[in-house]
Every structure is written in structure tokens, then in C-alpha cells.
Amino acid sequence: MKNLFILILLLSTSFSFCAAQSPDYFMVIYAGSNAPWGKNQSFTIDANGNCKYILTEVGKGAIDSNLFTITKTELQELSDQVKQSKFYTLKKGYNTNSVDGTSIYIKVTQSDKSKEVSVVNTHIPEVDALVDKLNTIISTQQIKIKY
Amino acid sequence: MLGKILSSIGFLLCLCLNVSAQLKQGTTVKREGCTVYITLQIGVESDSSEAADVAMLQEALEPCWPMKCDMPCADPRKKICKLASRVIIKKWSEIRAADRRKYHHVKIVSGQGVSYVNDLTTPNTGKSSGGTWYRHEYSPKVYCHETLHLCGLPDHYRDCRANRIALGVDNCKDGDTCTAAQIAAGACPSCPGYEDDCLGNDVTKPFSCNNNLMEIVRMVHDYDLVCPDSCCELEEDDHSSTSLQLIPTISLDAGLAIYTHKNKNFPDFNQTYSGYNINIGAGIATSITDKIVGLGTLNYNYSSTSHSDENTTGGTTNQNNSTIRFGRLSMKFQLEYELTNDFSVTAGPEVGALFCAKAKNYGTSTYNGMTTSYGSEEFSKITGGKNIQLGFNLGLRKDVNLGNNAIGIGAITPYFNFYYPITNSLDFAGNGNKMYNINVGALYKFTKN
Numbered sequence: 001m002k003n004l005f006i007l008i009l010l011l012s013t014s015f016s017f018c019a020a021q022s023p024d025y026f027m028v029i030y031a032g033s034n035a036p037w038g039k040n041q042s043f044t045i046d047a048n049g050n051c052k053y054i055l056t057e058v059g060k061g062a063i064d065s066n067l068f069t070i071t072k073t074e075l076q077e078l079s080d081q082v083k084q085s086k087f088y089t090l091k092k093g094y095n096t097n098s099v100d101g102t103s104i105y106i107k108v109t110q111s112d113k114s115k116e117v118s119v120v121n122t123h124i125p126e127v128d129a130l131v132d133k134l135n136t137i138i139s140t141q142q143i144k145i146k147y
Numbered sequence: 148m149l150g151k152i153l154s155s156i157g158f159l160l161c162l163c164l165n166v167s168a169q170l171k172q173g174t175t176v177k178r179e180g181c182t183v184y185i186t187l188q189i190g191v192e193s194d195s196s197e198a199a200d201v202a203m204l205q206e207a208l209e210p211c212w213p214m215k216c217d218m219p220c221a222d223p224r225k226k227i228c229k230l231a232s233r234v235i236i237k238k239w240s241e242i243r244a245a246d247r248r249k250y251h252h253v254k255i256v257s258g259q260g261v262s263y264v265n266d267l268t269t270p271n272t273g274k275s276s277g278g279t280w281y282r283h284e285y286s287p288k289v290y291c292h293e294t295l296h297l298c299g300l301p302d303h304y305r306d307c308r309a310n311r312i313a314l315g316v317d318n319c320k321d322g323d324t325c326t327a328a329q330i331a332a333g334a335c336p337s338c339p340g341y342e343d344d345c346l347g348n349d350v351t352k353p354f355s356c357n358n359n360l361m362e363i364v365r366m367v368h369d370y371d372l373v374c375p376d377s378c379c380e381l382e383e384d385d386h387s388s389t390s391l392q393l394i395p396t397i398s399l400d401a402g403l404a405i406y407t408h409k410n411k412n413f414p415d416f417n418q419t420y421s422g423y424n425i426n427i428g429a430g431i432a433t434s435i436t437d438k439i440v441g442l443g444t445l446n447y448n449y450s451s452t453s454h455s456d457e458n459t460t461g462g463t464t465n466q467n468n469s470t471i472r473f474g475r476l477s478m479k480f481q482l483e484y485e486l487t488n489d490f491s492v493t494a495g496p497e498v499g500a501l502f503c504a505k506a507k508n509y510g511t512s513t514y515n516g517m518t519t520s521y522g523s524e525e526f527s528k529i530t531g532g533k534n535i536q537l538g539f540n541l542g543l544r545k546d547v548n549l550g551n552n553a554i555g556i557g558a559i560t561p562y563f564n565f566y567y568p569i570t571n572s573l574d575f576a577g578n579g580n581k582m583y584n585i586n587v588g589a590l591y592k593f594t595k596n
Contacts, residue, residue, distance in 0.1 A: 030310030033261050035292075036335045036348040037285045040308050056308070056333035058348070096314065099296045101263025101279070105310040118314050121263045121279070 027078070028107040029134070031147040033058065034120065035100040041145055043134075049075045053143050066141055074137045081133040082108055085126040088115045095122040104147040106130065119147070173251035173268065173275030174298045176367045180437035180485060181378030182229040183218060185270070185363050187294060190250035192239035200255040200282070201236050204290060208234055211291035211345070216356035218364075218374045228374035230360055234294070251297045252277030262289055264296040271367050285350070292350040298363045303341035304348040308333045377434040396442065398428040400564060400588020404450040406471055406572075409579035420452035420471060424584045428479065432592055440483040440491075446499070448475040448566075450582050467510040472526065473572060473582055474503030475536050483544065493542040493562070500536055501572060504529040532574030539567045544590070560590040 026047050032040030035058075042054040049072065055064035070078075082088075087108055094117075101121035108115050119127050135144050170177075175186045193200040218228040242250055256279055264278035276297055280290060296302075302318045307325035319338035329336065337347030345352045345359060354360065364372055404424035410416040430444030453470040477499020483491045506529055509522030542564035566584040573580050 030308070030313060032308070032310065034263070034306075034311060035261050035285075035289075036302070036304050036350060037289075038261050040310065040333050042309055058308075058333065058335050061332040061334075093314070097266040098278075099264045099267060099302070100261060100293065102261050103310055103314070105313040107313075116313065118310070120314070121265075 026109040027134075029104065029131075029145060031104040031145050032102060033100075034103050038102075039063075043138075043143075043145060045070070045075070045078070051138070051141075053138075053141070066143060068138075068141055070137055078130075078133060078137065079110070081130050082110070085130045087117065087126065087130065088113065090115070090117045090124065090126060092116060092118065094119045094124055096120050098122075102147045104131065104145070169246060169249055171249055172271065172273050173249065173277075174270035174363070176270045176364055176369070176372060178372055179487075181374075182231055183364060183372050183374075185230070185232040185298065185360060187212065187232070187234040187297060188250045188275075189234065189236045189294075189297070190239040190242050190247060190252050191236060192252065192254045194254070194256045195282070197238040197240060201238055203282070204253075204255070205236055207287040207290045208236075208294060210288075211354050212294065214354050214356075214360065216360050218361070228378050230356070230364065232354075232360060248275060251275050253297075254279045255282055256280070257282055259283070261285075262293055264293055267296060267299045267301060269299050269366055270363060271369065288345070288351045291354065292345050295346055295354070295359055295363075299366055300346060300359065300362055303338045303344050303346040303358070304335045305329075305338060306335055308335070378437060394432045395593040396428075396430050396432050396444065396590055397593075398430075398444065398588060398590040399426070400562070400586035401425045402584060402586030402588075404452050405583040405585070406450070406452040406454075407579065407581050407583070408575075411578055418454050418456070418469075420454040420469065422450065422452035422470075424448060424450035424582075424586065426584065426586060426588065430479070432483075435482075438485040442479075442481045442483060442493075442495075444479040444481070446475075446477045446479050446497070448477065448499075448584065449473070450475070450584065452582070463512055463514045465510060465512050467508070469506065469508045470526075471506045471529075472504070473501055475499050475501050475582075477536055477538075479540060481540060481542075489545055491544045491560075493540065493544060493564070495540055497538045497540055497566065498535065501533040504533060504573065529573060534570045534572065534574055536568070536572065537570040539569060541565050541567070560592070561587070562590060563587050 027045045029043040030040065031043075032038060037058055039055060039057045042056070044052045049070045051068050051070060053066040054062050056062050096118060098121040103118060103120040104127065105116065105118045106127065117127060131145050170186055170188060173188050177184055177186070189204070191197055191201050191204060212232055212234040214232045216230040218230045237250065239247070239250075239252065252275070254277070258281065260281045262278065262280040262284055265276050268274040268276045278293060278297070280293060284290070305319045305323070305325060306312070306316045307329035309330065312325065312330065321339065325334070335348040337344065337349070341347040341358060343352050344355050402424060404422045406420035406422075408418040408420070426446060426448045428444040428446040430442055432440055432442045435441050449472070451470065451472045453468070455466075455468045457464065457466045459465075477497050479495065479497040481493045481495035483493045485491045505526040507522070507524055507526045509520070509524050511518050511520050542562050544560045544562040564584075564586050566586070568581040568583060571578070571580050572582050
């Protein structure tokens, strides 16, 4: 009995320990104006689905912000879209020679790998698909990532 | 024959001038006399009305283009050169396909967005850029800001926004970085020295002569754009001597020689000799005004022309060959007038003397199947009178200036020249005989010490 109790205790501790480990990814998005006017969005999601959104305007600083959490299911949908978009195979930068206009920067970190992609004054279908998925998930917060 | 030659020359002149009418790329920096011009060529494409968007853009750019600035001379006592900017805006649909690469291709579109330029291209490199500009922008001054990007200028503000830092943007290149507060605020402070600059963080600021226009000129790295000494005249109260710039020159040209021989007693007699000529000159050039240069050249011309004919009279067939060669030493006086950026026209009299004239005449005469030779294939001196050689030169020069003053240090100028003789070459009892030269060559101007 005593041994059974110790076994159960050990198993519970291991399970709790595993549960407390970070889920498998972390996303950072910066989107908006490249010109000395206009607005910029900053959006981060940690591994637990905690989201932080800040909207700034050049010369005015932060003009809006929001903190909220998305569900594990939504996190998984986002992770699945990262794979579907073959995000890790994209180039680091698209159309980076252009000046002013708008751009989006996305960094995804999952387990032991990380990838950054910047898209300037153009649209890449894979990135658009990822952003569309995110916008669907966060639409309830009246937030839309635009670039 | 002379008429046909002159017509061809006229056609070539027209062709050359027409080809040079359009500049070769979207942004051109070129000196014309004592003014350096920055010329921007924009072709506007529209998702609505090209005519309306061209008019809108012309109105929006009016406060910033054209602009005039002073370019200082090395000696601050001296007067200044001028720097002027100008913009040419056309409908994209009205630009010939072959010429579109000479224009920045700007698409004006509806909707909300932030205007951009495709890439920064250096002026005078044959490249043009373009971009997408929104019809309803943050401010009409945005278009002025974008035109400076079309000229190749980067932004002059420190971009502290996360997406820009992530992209590695470093506009100021001064080693400084954004503070945490600036990053948190997404600030864009102007680079030091650019606080009042349209390319700083306030696009409503006007163009700056030194920061914007002179920066465009400095991008080109062309010595010819440096304010030339001839444009930097001393102030009137300066008592130091105003030196007249005398630039040594040498020239070499060669081409077609045509010698015409008419006999006043035999109106039907009209021989035309053709051949080649070579002309070598050495002289002095001096700038008279910012568009006119005077040249005096000591010339040596060597012309060799030949003529062959055959005629039959009374059963006798004569086959005749003649060659005439002249060596002419002369003084050539010309004025060179700058027509356009690239071309100058030259004109002026030439006076000289023939110090060498020789000829040979030989042939065969055939009668009843018997052929006899006459004359000699050896040249003999022409001992008859030789007139003062008076003529007129008319030419066209292309400016390929390698130097940094109006006349140029080491400037090579290719040219076309037509020499028209006014007086007869030889005193042949009043018979008309004239040597014409149609040449191409090059003039080299040495540095002034």
C-alpha cells in the first residue's frame, strides 16, 4: 500500500512537472508602416496562449493595447497552420529593397527551432494564410493584423 | 554630289539631336553651363484616370519641384554655381514602350495604404525605379518625400519600430541605437542634422539644398558636376587678376576629301576628285561665356584625291587617271556653342596656305586597236600659283567631358566637321578648283596649370 502510494505520488509529480513545461511554440508578429507616419501593430503569443497586443502610431506612442488568452485548441490550429504554410522553408526576407510602405515580421519558435520572416510591400501566400488563421482566432478581440 | 552630302549631314544632325531629347533614366544629374540640373522623369499609371492623377501629382510636387540652390565654389570670395531641380511627369500609357525604362514607373491606386518606392536607384546609371502611391495619403507632402527616394536617397530618421529593427534598418549609420523608451513608443527620431529635413521624421518639411539636393549630386561621383572654375568668377571688388583660361588643345580628324575642278571656258567640264584627308591641329581654347568657347588652332591638312574617266572622241578612247595632293597649313578660328547637355555646334573661318601641291596625270589613248600611254605615274610639283586658302568650318561636337571645369581637364570631344573652301585652291587662270573636307575626329583639351 505504502509503495502504491509512493508510486502514485511520483507519477502525479511527473505529470505536473510535464504539464508545467512550455507548450511547443512562441510567436511574435510586428506589422505596419515602414514610413515615418502611420500605425504599427505588435502581437505576441507565448507558449501558454497568452497574447499581448499593442497598437502604436508614429509620433504618438501606444494608442491601443489588449491582453487575452487563446485556447490550447486555437494554439494547435496556429501550430498546424505554421506547418501547412511550410513556414520554416520560407526566405528570411521578401522585397526588402523597397522603401516606406508596410511590412510584416513574424518569428515562430517551436521546441528547438526558430524562424524569422519579413515581407515588405508584397504578399506571400504562405504568410497570408498564417496571418489569416491568426486573425480568425483573434477576431473576437476586435483585433486584425494588417500589413 | 555636294548637295547630296549636305542633305545627309542635315539628316544626321537632326537624328542626333532628336535622340538626345529624352534623358536616359528616371533620375539624371547633369551640368549645363554653370547650372547643375537634377531631372526626375516619372511615368504615372493609374487605376482610375491617368490624366487626373498626373495633374494631382504635378500639383502636389509643385512646392518641392522645381527648386534652386547655390553651389559654392572652392574660393568663398567667388560667385556661385546654381543647382536646379525639375520634374517631368507623363502618363505611362503615352510613353513609348522603348522609352519606359527611362521613367520611374509610379502606380497611383485607390484605397488606404502607405506609399512606397520599389528600390533606391543611383542617378545616371541607366536605371529607373518606381512604386505604388496611394491617391489619398497622409499628406500631399508624402509625394515629395517619395520623389527623393526615387532619386536614390534613403530615409534620415532612426527607426525604432520593432518590425524595422527586426529587419536591421539603420538609417542614421552613426553607431547609435534606439533607447528602450523609443522602442516601446515605436518612435522615429530624425537623424542628427536632419531635424528639418523632408527625409527626417516629418515629411511636411521642405526640401533641403544641402541635405537633399546636394546629396543627390554627391551620389553621382562625377567630377563634371563640381562647380567649374569658369563659372566661379571673382567678385567685382576683388583686385586680384582675373586670369583668362587658356587651355591647350590638340585635335585629329580624318575623312572624305572632295576636289572639284571646273573650267570656265568649258562649262561642261566638271571633274570631281574624291579621296581622303587627315587633319592635325594644336591650339588654344578659352571659355567666353558659360555656353560659348573660343578655339584657335594651327592646322595641318593633308588631302589626297583621285579621279578616273574614260572618253571616246573621233575613234580615240582616252582613259585618264589623275591624282592631286595638297598639304595645307592654316589657322582655324572657331566658336563652340553648347546646344544641349551633350552637343555643341562649332563654326568659324579658316585661313591658310598651300605649301605642298603635287599631282600626277597618266593614262592611255587607244586608236585603231593601238594603245599608247601618256603622262607619268610619278607625282610632280604643281608650280602654278597657289591662292590664300580661305574657308569656313561647320561642325558638331559631343560633350564627353572627363574634367571638372567648363572646358574640362583631359576632356575628349568627338566631333564631326565640314570644311567649305571659299577660295580656289590653285590659281588656274580663274578655273574653279576647291578642296572640301568632311571629317570626324576628336579634340583633346589639356589641364590648366
